[in-house]
Amino acid sequence: MSDKASLAVLLCNLGTPEEPTPAGVRQFLKPFLSDPRVVEVPRPIWMLILHAFILPFRPKPVAEGYKGIWKEYGGSPLRKITQSQVEKLQQQMSENSVLVDYAFTYGTPGLVEQITHYRDKAERVLILPLYPQYSCSTTAAIYDQIGKYNLGQRDVADVYVIKDYYRQSLYRKALAESVDAFWQKHGRGDHLLMSYHGVPQAYADKGDPYYQQCLDTSTNLAADLALAEGEHTVSFQSRLGKAPWLQPYTDVTVRELAAKGVKTLDVICPSFSVDCLETLEEITEENGEYFTEAGGKTLRLIPCLNDSASHIDMMAAIIAPFVDVQATGQK
Structure with a gap:
């Protein structure tokens, strides 16, 4: 009998800089704005624009915006709220054989990094992109990363993705x-x-x-x-x-x-x-x-749904069909 959890759930969001500085913002923006899913301009033209005009100048004013909200939250609000979502959802799923964590499409912890980690700890991995509405510039980028990861695997990871949930x-x-x-x-x-x-x-x-x-x-x-x-x-x-x-x-x-x-x-x-x-x-x-x-x-x-009880309940309901009930001893 496997000692793995039946399911690992990764709440996936876009990402956040590691620090609210021009260097931190530049490090975050480079892979984000280099993704063809995000910017569909021919690569040679866009790479010239990105490296000559955007990355040298945009990080400084953007970092100022980050500084203000980080000061209020004592760090990245996106990361702190996401971590709280993970904790509350894990608590709600405590009676099931489910592990809950988060991943970012760009930044740390990265999506591929987390899939690699949790495929050894769970039978299946479920990605819940925190985008209620699907877009090729957000959710599709998650599918791309999973596909590229599995392309290099002889034993592909058993990964599922929630495409959207705006009608839920x-x-x-x-x-x-x-x-x-x-x-x-x-x-x-x-x-x-x-x-x-x-x-x-x-x-x-x-x-x-x-x-x-x-x-x-x-x-x-x-x-x-x-x-x-x-x-x-x-x-x-x-x-x-x-x-x-x-x-x-x-x-x-x-x-x-x-x-x-x-x-x-x-x-x-x-x-x-x-x-x-x-x-x-x-x-x-x-x-x-x-x-x-x-x-x-x-x-x-009006604040986002963040880590509210109703938001966590919604996540649990989306996850429920993927939970292996036999692993919990239920019929």
Whole structure:
């Protein structure tokens, strides 16, 4: 009888720098922006742009953003919250033969590193990408790394991947409850903005389902909150470069809403499962400033699901079908 666990679960997210310095950010951005899944520009052209214009200059201002949020959290909020998710999910799965840990597509601990480690400790490995909506620029990069790893293995690793979960009932419930809880504590704002991480428009044009999945997520959330059509807006943030990305853009939208008379704007970011630079700094600080400069009064970030009980329950429900019940002695 094998002494291995029946299943190892890896919560997988994009990653975070090791330190909030230009050198730390540069070390993180280099593999991230070198991935063809992230930037689909011909390699020779993109490598020239990356090494001549982006890596020499972008890390410094980005590091300043990281410094602010790291100071507040006592380290990387993405890493700290992810570690808490792992601890709480492991506790919830304690009666099953399941190991829980995390991995990053870029950064430490790396996905391949963790697969290599846990395939010796468990019969199977389940990757749960913490991206509710699938995109070729995020989840597909995970599939790529697994494929490249197994390509070099005579005995391939038994790895499963959750492609998306935006339709999962407990995800919908957790998302709606997070908004309700925020409103109960702080009062309801004048308008709800649902801001998603953007991707180039060309990706959607070529078949990436991400845009439609974001729209479906927003439709579901609006229905679950019983919002009227004019009470919410969808937008896309974090664009890079001059090529068109999914629209409307968040930075443009917050200004437009302020100009229309919205004074208190609540923002939720349903494509992010953990608060990070893009929510804590880009939304709260940058877009908060754009909003007030355009005539708004207060922009309020509704926290991501993070390590909330409803989020952990959702993860456990997604994992449940993969758990080997025979290993627990259950029938």
